[in-house]
Amino acid sequence: MKKISIKQWAVICACTAALTAGAITLRELNKPVVLELGMFVGSNWGVANANSYVIIDKAIERFESEHKNVKVLYDSGIQKVDYSEWFARRVLSGNAPDVFMVLSSDFYQFSSMGIMKNLDGLMQSDESFHKDKFFTTALDSGKYGGTQYALPYEIVPTLMFVNKSLLLSNGIQVPSYDWTWNDFYDICSRLTQDSHQNEAANRFGTLNFNWYDVVTTNGAYLFDADGKQANFTDERVAEAIRFSKQIYDLNHGQKVTQEDFDNGNVAFMPLLFAEYRTYKTYPYKIKKYTSFQWDCITMPSGKNGGNTSSVDSLLIGINSRTRHEKLAWEFLKLLTYDEELQTDIFRYSQGASALRSVTNSIQVEKILQEEMEEGERIISHELLSRVIEEGSVTPRFPNYIEAMALAENEVNKIFESNKNIDQTLKYIQRTVSRFLVN
Amino acid sequence: MRSNKLEYFKIGMLLLNSVAVMLISVFVNVTTEDIRARFYARRFLDGVNAIPPRPAADIVYCGMLLLILVCAFILRKKVFPQNKTLIYISLALDFAISILIVYILDFNYNGILLFVFANVLAHTKDSKIRYSLIMLAVVSFLVTGYEFAAISNRLYSIRDYIAFYAPAIQQYLFGIYNGIISLNIIMFILYCVYEIIGQQGTIDEVNNLYDRLSKANRYLENANEQLRDYAVITEKMGETRERNRLAREIHDTLGHTLTGISAGIDACITTLSISPEETKKQLNIIARVTREGIADVRRSVNELRVDAQENPKLEHNVTKMITDMQAVTDAKIYFTNKAGILKLSEDEENAIYRVIQESVTNAIRHGKAEKIWIELNHNDGHILLVVEDNGIGCKEVKSGFGTKHIRERIEMLGGKVAFGGTENGFKVTGEIPVRWGCSI
Numbered sequence: 001m002k003k004i005s006i007k008q009w010a011v012i013c014a015c016t017a018a019l020t021a022g023a024i025t026l027r028e029l030n031k032p033v034v035l036e037l038g039m040f041v042g043s044n045w046g047v048a049n050a051n052s053y054v055i056i057d058k059a060i061e062r063f064e065s066e067h068k069n070v071k072v073l074y075d076s077g078i079q080k081v082d083y084s085e086w087f088a089r090r091v092l093s094g095n096a097p098d099v100f101m102v103l104s105s106d107f108y109q110f111s112s113m114g115i116m117k118n119l120d121g122l123m124q125s126d127e128s129f130h131k132d133k134f135f136t137t138a139l140d141s142g143k144y145g146g147t148q149y150a151l152p153y154e155i156v157p158t159l160m161f162v163n164k165s166l167l168l169s170n171g172i173q174v175p176s177y178d179w180t181w182n183d184f185y186d187i188c189s190r191l192t193q194d195s196h197q198n199e200a201a202n203r204f205g206t207l208n209f210n211w212y213d214v215v216t217t218n219g220a221y222l223f224d225a226d227g228k229q230a231n232f233t234d235e236r237v238a239e240a241i242r243f244s245k246q247i248y249d250l251n252h253g254q255k256v257t258q259e260d261f262d263n264g265n266v267a268f269m270p271l272l273f274a275e276y277r278t279y280k281t282y283p284y285k286i287k288k289y290t291s292f293q294w295d296c297i298t299m300p301s302g303k304n305g306g307n308t309s310s311v312d313s314l315l316i317g318i319n320s321r322t323r324h325e326k327l328a329w330e331f332l333k334l335l336t337y338d339e340e341l342q343t344d345i346f347r348y349s350q351g352a353s354a355l356r357s358v359t360n361s362i363q364v365e366k367i368l369q370e371e372m373e374e375g376e377r378i379i380s381h382e383l384l385s386r387v388i389e390e391g392s393v394t395p396r397f398p399n400y401i402e403a404m405a406l407a408e409n410e411v412n413k414i415f416e417s418n419k420n421i422d423q424t425l426k427y428i429q430r431t432v433s434r435f436l437v438n
Numbered sequence: 439m440r441s442n443k444l445e446y447f448k449i450g451m452l453l454l455n456s457v458a459v460m461l462i463s464v465f466v467n468v469t470t471e472d473i474r475a476r477f478y479a480r481r482f483l484d485g486v487n488a489i490p491p492r493p494a495a496d497i498v499y500c501g502m503l504l505l506i507l508v509c510a511f512i513l514r515k516k517v518f519p520q521n522k523t524l525i526y527i528s529l530a531l532d533f534a535i536s537i538l539i540v541y542i543l544d545f546n547y548n549g550i551l552l553f554v555f556a557n558v559l560a561h562t563k564d565s566k567i568r569y570s571l572i573m574l575a576v577v578s579f580l581v582t583g584y585e586f587a588a589i590s591n592r593l594y595s596i597r598d599y600i601a602f603y604a605p606a607i608q609q610y611l612f613g614i615y616n617g618i619i620s621l622n623i624i625m626f627i628l629y630c631v632y633e634i635i636g637q638q639g640t641i642d643e644v645n646n647l648y649d650r651l652s653k654a655n656r657y658l659e660n661a662n663e664q665l666r667d668y669a670v671i672t673e674k675m676g677e678t679r680e681r682n683r684l685a686r687e688i689h690d691t692l693g694h695t696l697t698g699i700s701a702g703i704d705a706c707i708t709t710l711s712i713s714p715e716e717t718k719k720q721l722n723i724i725a726r727v728t729r730e731g732i733a734d735v736r737r738s739v740n741e742l743r744v745d746a747q748e749n750p751k752l753e754h755n756v757t758k759m760i761t762d763m764q765a766v767t768d769a770k771i772y773f774t775n776k777a778g779i780l781k782l783s784e785d786e787e788n789a790i791y792r793v794i795q796e797s798v799t800n801a802i803r804h805g806k807a808e809k810i811w812i813e814l815n816h817n818d819g820h821i822l823l824v825v826e827d828n829g830i831g832c833k834e835v836k837s838g839f840g841t842k843h844i845r846e847r848i849e850m851l852g853g854k855v856a857f858g859g860t861e862n863g864f865k866v867t868g869e870i871p872v873r874w875g876c877s878i
Contacts, residue, residue, distance in 0.1 A: 088479035091489065093494065095492075
């Protein structure tokens with residue numbers, strides 16, 4: 001047999017390579033572009049939601065009509081509890097969706113692992129995109145290490161639930177939006193004092209208004225954004241703990257329970273905006289808090305802070321390895337940045353829009369008003385905007401829960417065994433810092 | 439025998455590395471599937487820095503790249519073992535591919551580079567490239583180490599995947615992983631040792647060959663010298679033969695012609711009184727024969743060299759030339775020979791004679807000289823020739839036909855010549871090395 005020369009070998013190899021490349025390219029060109037969305041069903045905030053897919057389906061329909069030869073797919077029926085694992089499994093096998101919702105508990109890990117695309121470049125190069133349209137708090141919740149990895153799709157601030165019936169029956173006016181710790185303490189002490197006249201108390205000031213919520217209202221942060229540093233020795237933290245201790249002492253060690261609250265015996269409780277919307281409206285209205293009139297106001301402000309509460313957000317990001325970067329960005333923009341679609345958040349979901357112009361619009365107030373019964377005071381769009389604007393972002397670093405558990409354990413000792421506050425805070429600072437470093 | 443052993447080492451390394459690369463990529467994929475099957479994915483992600491982007495595809499990529507490595511190895515061995523260019527290209531390709539494999543495996547295994555370096559060592563005997571390549575090898579091996587690469591890059595670690603299993607299995611897995619890495623390094627070191635031993639052998643061989651080459655060279659030089667001498671002798675013999683031939687020809691033509699003329703004249707003497715017409719005819723024939731003879735003689739003589747050829751004694755010739763010159767001009771020519779009687783070869787004599795003749799002619803013709811001094815001296819293997827006159831001279835020496843000829847003649851013999859002109863005359867100084875260099 002004749003030996004094949006080097007040149008012939010080279011020609012054979014080149015031809016094979018060219019043919020293969022050509023065939024692959026041809027196949028790829030004729031395929032419709034498939035964009036995958038990763039999402040979960042139900043509410044991010046644990047409230048019932050029957051309309052999970054309405055907004056997304058509308059968005060997909062619009063997107064597909066605007067972009068021919070593009071299909072947007074999603075896996076339906078993934079519950080929120082399963083979503084994190086579902087997504088992690090997709091990530092592990094290297095076929096994560098192009099655009100996806102990300103839970104707050106996953107955001108830090110996913111962005112630090114490079115699973116999520118750095119959006120700074122896309123945001124800057126897109127002239128039709130102005131990040132100022134987002135609430136700063138909401139936008140910051142999608143940042144990690146100063147880089148934008150996700151955009152807020154829906155946000156939920158925490159409000160203060162007020163049992164109007166309880167207050168009025170005791171001759172107390174519903175506080176204004178600018179109320180302070182002093183007002184709060186005043187009302188709580190009046191309620192508990194009255195009730196203590198008959199030995200076991202049956203009326204209480206507050207439930208679940210935790211010391212860390214109080215810290216937020218005093219303008220302090222327990223951790224820096226990346227979870228590298230703890231700030232427990234901040235004087236404002238000490239002030240907040242001292243105030244919490246005062247509130248705690250009002251109950252003389254008696255535990256306040258959810259049952260007390262449901263029976264209408266507790267005046268204040270922090271409540272997510274999502275819960276507010278769910279339980280203020282039909283059909284869920286009949287499920288909870290039916291025996292009394294209630295409303296929501298801002299948090300009471302501390303000496304050094306404002307009427308600030310934490311703002312939680314549902315983020316959407318882009319897969320860093322997506323093959324359709326431009327389309328993914330367009331779709332992400334449609335979901336988070338489109339005013340019409342964001343207005344639907346108020347119609348079909350329980351949160352608020354992260355866009356200033358939407359949340360702050362009269363139309364939104366009208367939508368909210370439609371849900372309410374006549375005669376109910378609704379949250380004005382000004383109040384909502386203000387709460388979000390002044391809100392503080394819930395930290396998202398991975399060891400947050402463990403670090404908080406460490407701190408909480410010690411703070412509880414302050415409440416229960418009257419430990420010295422400053423010394424305990426110094427101890428917490430030491431322990432938590434050591435934990436964060438490791 | 440030795441080179442066979444080296445080949446086995448290389449094949450062994452190729453096999454080991456292929457197994458290692460495939461094992462790692464398959465292991466990562468299998469573990470990924472296991473993690474997914476156990477619904478452990480989210481917790482697993484918490485414990486790692488990064489994960490491979492497409493673990494299943496990585497197996498295919500690694501397999502394909504390894505296949506190219508194997509092909510390149512076979513091509514080098516079977517198809518173009520002699521083609522340096524193609525070998526270098528294929529080695530560069532090997533390097534690029536192994537870097538790609540290291541990159542795909544997120545720097546968890548860089549032993550494949552050692553295989554490439556083994557090949558590079560085998561194919562680059564040129565020390566200059568070799569040292570820079572070794573530098574490149576060391577640097578790239580260090581830079582692609584996991585610990586080093588992980589400083590500035592987010593990389594997945596095979597250790598995280600191993601850590602997923604129960605501790606008892608982990609021990610085995612770590613054992614296999616570290617065992618492969620160590621075995622590969624050991625093989626590479628052994629390979630280098632063999633290669634170095636082999637090279638020591640090559641150096642000895644080269645020295646041996648160099649000795650033999652030097653000997654052969656010396657022998658060749660001697661032979662060359664003998665050949666040169668022989669060539670000179672042959673040249674002389676040739677000249678003698680040629681001279682004899684010409685002499686013979688002159689003798690033949692001149693002898694023949696003269697005999698013819700003598701016979702013809704004898705006949706004329708006899709017929710003169712009887713038939714003057716016949717005699718006249720006969721005389722015409724004799725005249726023609728004579729003219730032909732003259733022509734023959736001229737031709738033959740022309741083929742000989744004039745003057746010096748007739749008399750190889752330079753001094754005699756020069757003296758004769760001076761006498762002739764003085765007879766036709768007013769110039770006084772003084773000739774001093776301080777060199778004594780020189781044993782010169784004919785071309786040297788000829789050249790010197792011509793240079794003197796040319797110089798004297800120039801002095802008379804261009805310099806209008808009244809006195810000309812010629813001096814011939816001998817010094818240390820050189821003939822020194824000075825021709826000086828008291829003519830009008832010249833300030834600048836222009837390269838004319840005469841001086842050019844003089845220069846050519848002297849330079850042909852490997853000598854030097856200088857022309858110097860002043861207002862009081864012209865001076866030609868020549869220095870000619872003499873081959874047989876001694877005076878008698």
